[in-house]
Amino acid sequence: MKADPTQTHVTREYKHDSPLICCRFDPTGRFVFASAEDRSVLRWNLASESGDKIQMLGHDSWVRDFAFAKEGSVVVSAGYDDTLIWWPVEGEKPEPIRELKAHKGWIRTVAVSPDGSLLASAGNDRVVKLWKMEDGSPVRQFEGHERDVYSSLFHPDGEFLLTGDLKGTIHQWEVATGKRVRTFDAKALNTYNGGQQVDYGGVRGLTVSPDRKHLACAGLHKATNPLGAISQPLYLRFDWESGELLKSHVADGVEGIGWRAFFHPEGFLLGCAGGKSGGFLLFWNGEEDQVFHTFKLPNILRDGDLHPDGIQVASAHFDKTLRISRMTAKDEKKT
Amino acid sequence: MKTCTYACGSQEHLIARRQFMGTLVAGTGAMMGGLDLFAQPAVARELARDQKRMLVVRMAGGLSQLESWDPKPGTKTGGPFRAIPTSVPGLHISELLPHTAKQMHHLTLVRSLNTHENDHGKGHHLMMTGRPKMEGVNYPEVGAVIAKALDQSDVSLPGHIKVTAGGGGGRSADSAYLGPKYASMSLDGDKPPANITAPGDLKADIARLRDEFRCLANDRFAVRRRTAETDAFVQSFEQAQELMKQKEVFDLSKESDQDRERYGSHDFGRHCLLARRLLEKGITCAQVTHTNYDTHNENFNFHFEQLGEFDAPFATLVADLADRGMLDSTLIVVLSEFGRTPRINHYYGRDHWAKSWSVCLGGCGLQAGAVYGETSDDGMEVKEHEVDAGHLFHTYLRALGLRSTASFNIGGRRFPMANPAFEPIRDILA
Numbered sequence: 001m002k003a004d005p006t007q008t009h010v011t012r013e014y015k016h017d018s019p020l021i022c023c024r025f026d027p028t029g030r031f032v033f034a035s036a037e038d039r040s041v042l043r044w045n046l047a048s049e050s051g052d053k054i055q056m057l058g059h060d061s062w063v064r065d066f067a068f069a070k071e072g073s074v075v076v077s078a079g080y081d082d083t084l085i086w087w088p089v090e091g092e093k094p095e096p097i098r099e100l101k102a103h104k105g106w107i108r109t110v111a112v113s114p115d116g117s118l119l120a121s122a123g124n125d126r127v128v129k130l131w132k133m134e135d136g137s138p139v140r141q142f143e144g145h146e147r148d149v150y151s152s153l154f155h156p157d158g159e160f161l162l163t164g165d166l167k168g169t170i171h172q173w174e175v176a177t178g179k180r181v182r183t184f185d186a187k188a189l190n191t192y193n194g195g196q197q198v199d200y201g202g203v204r205g206l207t208v209s210p211d212r213k214h215l216a217c218a219g220l221h222k223a224t225n226p227l228g229a230i231s232q233p234l235y236l237r238f239d240w241e242s243g244e245l246l247k248s249h250v251a252d253g254v255e256g257i258g259w260r261a262f263f264h265p266e267g268f269l270l271g272c273a274g275g276k277s278g279g280f281l282l283f284w285n286g287e288e289d290q291v292f293h294t295f296k297l298p299n300i301l302r303d304g305d306l307h308p309d310g311i312q313v314a315s316a317h318f319d320k321t322l323r324i325s326r327m328t329a330k331d332e333k334k335t
Numbered sequence: 336m337k338t339c340t341y342a343c344g345s346q347e348h349l350i351a352r353r354q355f356m357g358t359l360v361a362g363t364g365a366m367m368g369g370l371d372l373f374a375q376p377a378v379a380r381e382l383a384r385d386q387k388r389m390l391v392v393r394m395a396g397g398l399s400q401l402e403s404w405d406p407k408p409g410t411k412t413g414g415p416f417r418a419i420p421t422s423v424p425g426l427h428i429s430e431l432l433p434h435t436a437k438q439m440h441h442l443t444l445v446r447s448l449n450t451h452e453n454d455h456g457k458g459h460h461l462m463m464t465g466r467p468k469m470e471g472v473n474y475p476e477v478g479a480v481i482a483k484a485l486d487q488s489d490v491s492l493p494g495h496i497k498v499t500a501g502g503g504g505g506r507s508a509d510s511a512y513l514g515p516k517y518a519s520m521s522l523d524g525d526k527p528p529a530n531i532t533a534p535g536d537l538k539a540d541i542a543r544l545r546d547e548f549r550c551l552a553n554d555r556f557a558v559r560r561r562t563a564e565t566d567a568f569v570q571s572f573e574q575a576q577e578l579m580k581q582k583e584v585f586d587l588s589k590e591s592d593q594d595r596e597r598y599g600s601h602d603f604g605r606h607c608l609l610a611r612r613l614l615e616k617g618i619t620c621a622q623v624t625h626t627n628y629d630t631h632n633e634n635f636n637f638h639f640e641q642l643g644e645f646d647a648p649f650a651t652l653v654a655d656l657a658d659r660g661m662l663d664s665t666l667i668v669v670l671s672e673f674g675r676t677p678r679i680n681h682y683y684g685r686d687h688w689a690k691s692w693s694v695c696l697g698g699c700g701l702q703a704g705a706v707y708g709e710t711s712d713d714g715m716e717v718k719e720h721e722v723d724a725g726h727l728f729h730t731y732l733r734a735l736g737l738r739s740t741a742s743f744n745i746g747g748r749r750f751p752m753a754n755p756a757f758e759p760i761r762d763i764l765a
Contacts, residue, residue: 018411019679037411037414037679038411039409060408060409060417061415061416061417062414062415080415080416081417106415106639124639195627196626196627196629197500197602197626197627198627198637198640198641199640200633226632226633226637227396227627227629227630227631227632227637228629228631228632229631229632229633229682229684275682276682300681300682302683318681
């Protein structure tokens, strides 16, 4: 089925009793996982209208990210309690398989390599660590970020790991050696406010285009009042070969943060953004700075994910709701 | 350098503290003299040898009590941070303060503040003066009050110095009716006051002659036209001369490399080291500001960032004051204009909240390691021992050995040192 962003609409709402933080589909597309301010990990079954919510407790703080084993049997949750927890994806009462005190401080991001063998994690200790997915044993670590690491992504070919930080620095690491290959300059995503004396922004999401020609990252700019939540989403598109900035994608009239970015298989760029003016799914093609479509969600968005079917989008919201939106006409048959 | 006759002949210039004591009126209305304003005679004797001081650390914007002194981990309002044990058995504070946690046996927490004021400016005024802000009425800030109450005749430097990144570098109007002598001098970070060094081409003998001429003119003018304004002018001039003579007070290069490293190279670290230096040099009240905690957005990221900067230098300062035997004579106050909402908003932020929040005190006159008051499990309200800014103000004065119910006599009019509607928090006084 072909996606039509202009027809995007909400099809389902899954409720919890605490504001949500992040959300991810599992690779098989059967489940959507989320985390909440009550420190729980949540799982909803997309085959069920009600979602059959399963709540998993194990972290001693908020969970900021998930990564899945390639075949979709295991999910790793990354917590602000310095801990990675391996969980079975299925089951009525999933219990932790493995817990790993992986960092000193918040873990903000995890990613699994395309072959499923490696797990990368990073966060406030500024060190990027690589683990064996199957047993959690350490492989190597990458040092070079000067501020908190916010996002990570394995290049689809598996040779490189990309990590982005608060200052808008994106490092490209060679997975096999740990060597830093190059750095993309995304400093436009960082604001230092001298009056408030705070750094704000950062690289909140990363994506590589299916044809491997472009790297895009999500974040914010125009942060005239960081402490007051005044900013606008900004998505930067780089040429992978040269590393040059090709385009700065914006969405006039939308205030907030670009939390995540996805290159859709059909070529457009999807942004999940939320802030002062609400929650949004933003759509750009490659040639234009401005969005070709904006879909406003009913509540402020804190995270989003693209389903493997390329049609559904999950969004985690402050109003304790996980929303599933479809990029198809309302009367089109669900897959 | 010669000093002006009329200035030196004044009661204030000769015996400043004695003069101050003579202008105090007790809370009962009777004139107080000598050392009677002090709560205990023994304290008064002690004062002669052991000058009391005060360190104020202002967490500008409104520090979150939940990310600092009163964590509620695992509750719906608690946020992502955990609580950690401290050097006081059973006492936990936020994991964002690991260094401070090791100094809590020197410190005292008040966790039951309800200050009823959610406006930045009014909240700041309330916390600094102990009184609500009212149109047309100015009250002196605590630094000015104690600079006057603990005035030292042998220290000519300003009694009240504020260290703020980007500070104005001049004198403030925060002494209200106490007069400009007790107004704070605001330093732009750790930079010395402006124009503290005489022009290079001004020779010493020429400067002396010029000053003698100035004094002559002043004395002649004062014979018939002396006013409070001319007194203030002379005081300011002479204080400026003292600043020029004692400019090394502001010179952090005089501190050891090791100390500069311990405090850190960032602004707040250097400012804490300067505060230690000022207190050691006899400044009565040193105030350091750390900003910015007004975290309506991404409260947790910003508190991680800001408290990560605050923690080590503050803990180092507390430890140094203790190691140097100064903690018995130095009152520490860490305050904001208010706390932050227990409820976490849309943007992972916390908003203004005066209903149930905390301050950290310590040192002189207080019970070390004490915790006063308690908030509910979700932090939304005070559960026990509710107090207001007025209680704190009385407590500061009592901790410094002053009778907080005493009054200043300014031009024959009584001005209570602290808001008469309140009293000290006796349970935390040593």
